[in-house]
Amino acid sequence: METIPSSLWLPLVLLLILLAWDWLLVAIQAALLRAPVGDLRALLHHRAARTAALAQVLERRSALALAVRLGLTLGHGAWLLAWLWLLAQWGLIPATRNLIWVVVGWLALALSELLVDVYARRRRPRLAPRLAPWALWVTRLLMPLATWLQRHFPPESERATALSPSMFQRLLDLASGELDPQHQRMLTAISRLQFTLAREIMVPRVDMVALDVHTPLREAVDLLLRTGYSRVPVYDGHIDNILGVLYAKELLKYCHLSHGEQPSLRALLREPYFVPESKRADDLLREMQQRRTHMAIVIDEYGGVAGLVTLEDIVEEIVGEIQDEYDKQPAMECKPLGNGAYRCPARMDLDDVNDQLQTHFERHVADTLGGLIYTRLGRVPKPGDRVIEGEWELIVDEVEGQRILSVTLRPHRKPAEAETDTQEAKHATSG
Structure with missing residues (x-):
């Protein structure tokens, strides 16, 4: 060998x-x-x-x-x-x-x-x-x-045309004296769209308003009038089987001209536009403009419906929350409770919480306050459950079913700090 x-x-x-x-x-x-x-x-x-x-x-x-x-x-x-x-x-x-x-x-x-x-x-x-x-x-x-x-x-x-987000922000800072603050915030929000995913701005599945295809026309009209939505998804049997999107103006027009006929909603549907959760918001905005559509159905990695995104959701990422007469939910903001504590909606995005309260919650853990608590607890939360995250204590306030509705945030003091404060208070009282 x-x-x-x-x-x-x-x-x-x-x-x-x-x-x-x-x-x-x-x-x-x-x-x-x-x-x-x-x-x-x-x-x-x-x-x-x-x-x-x-x-x-x-x-x-x-x-x-x-x-x-x-x-x-x-x-x-x-x-x-x-x-x-x-x-x-x-x-x-x-x-x-x-x-x-x-x-x-x-x-x-x-x-x-x-x-x-x-x-x-x-x-x-x-x-x-x-x-x-x-x-x-x-x-x-x-x-x-x-x-x-x-x-x-x-x-x-890159020397000729590339402009990184950090460089873009520096240019905005340099031009801050020339730009209106509102315009500066809008330009910053536009530059961040490329890092925003559909799953971060979508209306989650549990909050979707949708119709079964077998719903009578009169009930469909009542739902649209009650909610004020101009378009809703329509499914067959279960929400994961989306057939199309129903436009309120087309339904109302048909009811006005039908003279008593009662066809299925199926005849009035428009083709749905499906996108993955990982779709970037800037690409989604561009495609919605090209398709001339105002709604996209967001699909998760298993093919199920994760939520929906409207053109208004993307615009709100740029100009801020848009409130109209049909919006029953208040704007996503934290309300001060005193002594450094705040009450925030559980659906509030962690980036928005960080911006408002100067916290440092990490997005790789979850997208929302409620998701952060779910991840840390590892079970369905109950009112009063507490989670320590960095320098903050998160307390579950309201729960509806399996959903967290509101969360109280307050600065977390370590036991040693609390004991020191107690001793100082006692000395001050005795003095």
């Missing part, structure tokens, strides 16, 4: 190391960078063991993408040099006719990358949490070099 010559061992081992490096980066790219953000956020609730690393990856995806691109470029170059070294030690170079082995090696590398990419995409829910710590390690390893290269050799297109 022939043994491998000692001169081949070093380039062979180097090739295997570089191949493992290449496969790791390809798997990270397929499982973490090409995955919808909504899918990765869903894993935070199902894969608790590695959620910390995965949450950091979500916050640093742009840095990770830059590091992976640099790592693949350097890895491909190093792999080609190691392959040429191996061929030279094998005696197949510099013979010109044997350069075919260079092409064979490169094709083998490309094929292996394709197989790893397909495997990682198919196993994404299982691999993404496991690859997250490796992704953070790659980012820490390559970001210094990537940052230096990007600073000294920026792409021409």
